[in-house]
Amino acid sequence: MDVGNNFEVKDLKLADQGRKNIEWAESQMGALLKIKERFFREKPFTGVKIGIALHPTKETAVLVRTLIAGGADVAICACNPLSTQDDVAAALAEEGVKIWAYKGETKEDYYRYLTNVINFQPHYTLDDGCDLISEIHSKHAHLIPNIIAGAEETTTGVIRLKAMERDGALKYPTIAVNNLKTKHLFDNYLGTGQSTLDGILRATSILLAGKTVVVSGFGPCGQGVALRAKGEGANVIVCEVDPIRALQAVHESYRVMPIAEAAKSGDLFVTVTGDKNVIDAQHMAVMKNGAILANSGHFDVEINIKELEKMSKSKERIRPFLDKYTLQDGRNLYIVGEGRLCNLVAAEGHPSVVMAQSFCGQALAAEYAIKNKGKLQTKVIMLPQEIDNKIAELQLETLGVKIDTLTEEQRKYLESWNEGT
Ligand code: ADE
Secondary structure (H helix, E strand, O other), X not given: OEEEOOEEEOOHHHHHXXXXXXXXXXXXXXXXXXXXXXXXXXXXXXXXEEEEEEOOOHHHHHHHHHHHHOOOEEEEEEOOOOOOOHHHHHXXXXXXXXXXXXXXXXXXXXXXXXXXXXXXXXXXXXXXXXXXXXXXXHXXXXXXXXXXXXXXXXXXXXXXXXXXXXXXXXOOOEEEHHHOHHHXXXXXHHXXXXXXXXXXXXXXXXXXXXXXXXEEXXXXXXXHHHXXXXXXXXXXXXXXXXXXXXXXXXXXXXXXOOHHHHOOOOOEEEEOOOOOOXXXXXXXXXXXXXXXXXXXXXXXXXXXXXXXXXXXXXXXXXXXXXXXXXXXXXXXXXXXXXXXXXXXXXXXXXXHHHHHHHHHHHHHHHHHHHHOOOOOOOOEEOOOHHHHHHHHHHHHHHHOOOOOOOOHHHHHHHHOOOOOO
């Protein structure tokens, strides 16, 4: 470990590779770079301290540089013990960013690093999974009067925030960046779809064609995973609790059944529900010898690994992100990336172009919150539709795509009610 006053990273010697990876990400994140250029001119974050708990990836580094270009003082830690890209963390530390993160953090270090970000006394918090906000509310509430607002990146975090709001526990305004259309309809669908398979394939090197892949959860993430698995020639089974999503899966030609049934036939299981014990002891008890289990939901609670440990007579790490569990009855089950989100653990997370769009949302959310300091309600806040549209426009412009505009006649027609057949 390399430790300095304002950083703790794996190895500063990795910084050169980290800089190259950040540059590679930047080459595909033109929309965010446009915002960065504007922020550099306008300095919306002068005097603002931004505390971040995100996956410290090359894409996150581009966001960090964007906020710093806007005048912010930034401190960052990981929002998952296994998702840090050590070369990127080293590069950020060398650039002078306050960063505490390494891949494979112990639980103690994970919480110590969150505390470092909290002790930085941020005016704005940026979370992925809600651990930063949750820690501030439960253990450092005295800092809250100084906090203008926060933002949340992912579905799981927004669910936690809504629970806080319902319980009257949420004490500062928090923007649900995840709920922007330009975020969840793209990042969750395209990003999770591709990067989940990327992680599974890097960890296992299996052929998907002909395999039975069971996808638990058919929200935007599960829809993406199912589509990409189908595209690779897998027979996909979907498990859902929501009747409308289940119906949607049926009509998209997936087999739909309860996990108790699917458990018997799956070769590969992928959980993307956001809930716990989705794959439990009774399911693992009937799985085929050799079945592979992976999770792409935010927390490592979706596969009941504690129960699997109890059912097993041995466990062996057979490849960097693949553990073989040998059960009492002799069957082997394989767990990808310790049941943590396999796309960030065993691969590099979502592709940069997708993250550009998501992080435009984060950059503009921070600007919106600072501009509206004192005016936002202490709630889970949705950003105005114009911001969503602006992000899509920026991304289209970067991709070189032009679109139509309504004529005056068409606009009037849409706003009127008296013209019929
Ligand atoms: N979440 C999913 N993919 C990511 C990435 N590449 N960077 C940061 N957060 C992510």
